[in-house]
Amino acid sequence: MDIGYLDIVVAPWRSLRILCARCVNPTLINKKNRLFLVFALVPFLLIAQSVKPESPIQFKIKNAGITVDGTISDWEVEVDFDPKKLSQSIIRGKANPESIQTGIKLRDKHLQGREYFHIQKFPFISLESKSFQPRGKNAFVGIFELQIRDVKMEVEIPFTLSQTGRQQKFKGEFIIDRLDFGLGEKSLVLSDEVRIFVEF
Amino acid sequence: MKEIVKKLSKLPNWLLLSLILPLLALSLSEKGGYILSKIEIPKVWTDEAMKTWELPNPKPEYSPQPVSEEYYYAMAERTIYRSYPVYHPDHEPEGYWEWLQSLEPEVVWDPSKFITEEDWIKAGEMLFDHPIDTLGAILTNDLVRNPDFYDYVEMPLTPEGIMPFSRWVVTGKGRVRVGNLSCGMCHTRVMPDGSLIKGAQGNWAGDKASVFFATEEGFEPDSDLIRSMGFLMNALFGSPWSDGDPHGKLVSQGFDAIVNAFQSVPIGTFGRQGTSILFAPQAPDLIGVKDRKYLDHGGLGQHRGIEDMMRYIAMNQTLDVLNFYGDFSPLGIPRERLIPDRPIMFAGTHDRYSDEQLYALAKYVYSLTPPENPNKPSALSEKGKIIFAEQGCVTCHTPPLFTNNKLTPAEGFEIPEDHYEKYDIFDVSVGTDPNYTFNTRRATGYYKIPSLKGLWYRGPYLHDGSISQLEDFFNHERLQEGWSPKPIKGHEFGMYLNEGDRKALVAYLLTL
Numbered sequence A: 001m002d003i004g005y006l007d008i009v010v011a012p013w014r015s016l017r018i019l020c021a022r023c024v025n026p027t028l029i030n031k032k033n034r035l036f037l038v039f040a041l042v043p044f045l046l047i048a049q050s051v052k053p054e055s056p057i058q059f060k061i062k063n064a065g066i067t068v069d070g071t072i073s074d075w076e077v078e079v080d081f082d083p084k085k086l087s088q089s090i091i092r093g094k095a096n097p098e099s100i101q102t103g104i105k106l107r108d109k110h111l112q113g114r115e116y117f118h119i120q121k122f123p124f125i126s127l128e129s130k131s132f133q134p135r136g137k138n139a140f141v142g143i144f145e146l147q148i149r150d151v152k153m154e155v156e157i158p159f160t161l162s163q164t165g166r167q168q169k170f171k172g173e174f175i176i177d178r179l180d181f182g183l184g185e186k187s188l189v190l191s192d193e194v195r196i197f198v199e200f
Numbered sequence B: 001m002k003e004i005v006k007k008l009s010k011l012p013n014w015l016l017l018s019l020i021l022p023l024l025a026l027s028l029s030e031k032g033g034y035i036l037s038k039i040e041i042p043k044v045w046t047d048e049a050m051k052t053w054e055l056p057n058p059k060p061e062y063s064p065q066p067v068s069e070e071y072y073y074a075m076a077e078r079t080i081y082r083s084y085p086v087y088h089p090d091h092e093p094e095g096y097w098e099w100l101q102s103l104e105p106e107v108v109w110d111p112s113k114f115i116t117e118e119d120w121i122k123a124g125e126m127l128f129d130h131p132i133d134t135l136g137a138i139l140t141n142d143l144v145r146n147p148d149f150y151d152y153v154e155m156p157l158t159p160e161g162i163m164p165f166s167r168w169v170v171t172g173k174g175r176v177r178v179g180n181l182s183c184g185m186c187h188t189r190v191m192p193d194g195s196l197i198k199g200a201q202g203n204w205a206g207d208k209a210s211v212f213f214a215t216e217e218g219f220e221p222d223s224d225l226i227r228s229m230g231f232l233m234n235a236l237f238g239s240p241w242s243d244g245d246p247h248g249k250l251v252s253q254g255f256d257a258i259v260n261a262f263q264s265v266p267i268g269t270f271g272r273q274g275t276s277i278l279f280a281p282q283a284p285d286l287i288g289v290k291d292r293k294y295l296d297h298g299g300l301g302q303h304r305g306i307e308d309m310m311r312y313i314a315m316n317q318t319l320d321v322l323n324f325y326g327d328f329s330p331l332g333i334p335r336e337r338l339i340p341d342r343p344i345m346f347a348g349t350h351d352r353y354s355d356e357q358l359y360a361l362a363k364y365v366y367s368l369t370p371p372e373n374p375n376k377p378s379a380l381s382e383k384g385k386i387i388f389a390e391q392g393c394v395t396c397h398t399p400p401l402f403t404n405n406k407l408t409p410a411e412g413f414e415i416p417e418d419h420y421e422k423y424d425i426f427d428v429s430v431g432t433d434p435n436y437t438f439n440t441r442r443a444t445g446y447y448k449i450p451s452l453k454g455l456w457y458r459g460p461y462l463h464d465g466s467i468s469q470l471e472d473f474f475n476h477e478r479l480q481e482g483w484s485p486k487p488i489k490g491h492e493f494g495m496y497l498n499e500g501d502r503k504a505l506v507a508y509l510l511t512l
Helices: A006-023 A031-046 A105-112 B002-009 B013-028 B030-036 B047-053 B069-074 B096-102 B117-128 B147-153 B206-210 B223-237 B246-253 B255-263 B306-316 B355-367 B379-390 B470-474 B499-509
Strands: A057-063 A066-072 A075-080 A090-095 A125-134 A139-148 A151-164 A167-177 A193-199 B083-087 B162-172 B175-178 B188-190 B196-198 B407-409 B446-448
Touching: A066 B379, A139 A167, B047 B306, B096 B175, B117 B355, B147 B206, B162 B188, B206 B255, B223 B246, B223 B255, B246 B255, B306 B355, B379 B499, B470 B499
Parallel strands: none
Antiparallel strands: A057 A066, A057 A193, A075 A090, A090 A125, A125 A139, A139 A151, A151 A167, A167 A193, B083 B162, B162 B175, B188 B196, B407 B446
8 A cells, every 4th residue: 555655654663563573582572571662662753754755846936027937856855744733743844955957057056156045055945844723624834944045034834735545745835035045136137036836 | 705795685685585596506406516516536546445446366466566656646647639530541631631730739638627527528538539649559650641551450430531549649730640549449339331339349450450560561570570579469468477378378489470369359359458469358348337347358447436447447548567467567677667757658658647537538438328229129029038038148137237247257267255255246157268367467267247238239249259240149059169260168048049039039139
């Protein structure tokens, strides 16, 4: 059965079962030991594993009246999200701006440079959830801390969750002001607002 | 004064008001404000300012070291005589030459008469066309009175037959000399219909003109001439610290190689002193220069205000041959020779513009505007406008100036950390030929991102004039061996547009 992302979370359990079944004498795992094992493993199991989503982060920005589409393809996300336990849920993401693509190589290089992402100094963009609120059926809004360069700011990201069996699929869209994060300077032609789309 | 106030106070109020109001209105108007406010002429050449105004050489120990403030201001101020048009010999009005001989010299610079800004601009225009050399730096009386010379350089002329790159100067009765090295000599363009665009990229073969003598029948260089040519090459272009010392190499190749280098400089580029005869820079278009943050193709001079423009004019009008670069002097003089009040006799180094003259020149340059563009927006150019945005051209050539006013490093230049704070850096190289900004005295390691305004009346393009027509920018074949006379690397944008899009983009560029 394909359980998608959750497979990663469940996998250690499965391997433990395999380990116990094949290699360890069941008689050695007495009640006390089993209890210890459960307590020892639970914290690890609660830590979500990171995955690299298939879809890149997408963004759109207006430049001289034309919408430029860009992507950041190298990114990973950690999810431990339970719609019924929002206060305990966590979503974290980390993206590598070196993988930015806008269709023009020299422009990408410029975006990697110090006027924009300055990848030599700030190799990652990070996003970490602070809290979630429900916004209707399968819809939520999360408060995240977004760090680009050395600027950390809270952003509100509305997203949807579609769940098929144990497979969870998240879709979110939000807008940032690039100037808030020191991405370039005020421009007569380049918009301040960047619309960002994430799906995993 | 007290008496006047006393008398005025006795006047009826209505009369007093009628006297004061016009004065008040005048002071509030732009022109009136200008008249009533005293113009502050900046002091151009201070030791402090000259230390930081220019960008350093990529090899910082060879950064320009200008002459001192004391030396500079001890030089004589330039005398500005009335000057007269030079005609092609076949078009010269009858008796014109004889008439010039009969004239008395007339000093025409008198700033005490300048009241309005327009007065300063007008005076600046006169200076723009005024030569700083009458001793034959490039043109001589014999040359400009020889019709063969005009044919040799394919000299563009106005409909009246005027050669607009020089003027006759009468420095004494019967002393009529053709002038050289005016600003207008490199920054005047004759359009195909003979009309002039002052301040635009010049279009005559100035370097080719310099070696006309070598083409005359029976010419054989003697040892004195060969030695002089070597000296001149060093004075103009020597930069022996450059990798491979290309100019030193050229001199060692002999007289014919030097002549060939002068003859090969494309029209629209000039081997200006401090640059190169091997990779001569495009003569810059001065129209719109007021809005540029850097001057010179490598951004050598910062342009933070009118005083920087004045500095650049002073320096560019040959004073940079007095600079030291490390221990290298272009004129081969020891430092001890730079003694105030003892001028060095070379074109443009024995006298200087006064600060007022530089102010007038800068005001004129700032006032330059382009002629009306005959290329009006069309459906095709509108399509090109979209392609211009799609191709990302706007990032560097940002409207409305069509430049982002930044410096882009030449390939291989490692930007020093402190430059990010000091200058406006666009830290991506577009890979154009780095020779100018690595291997000349004006080298900085950067190129200024140029404005695209006025492309319709300019050309050839790029800092070295290597692209003769706009279409070639977007032709990927130019990157490859077989492109004549040699491949043109870099600026690889819009290389694979289809023909329709390429035409549209060019149509748009021509409307700017």
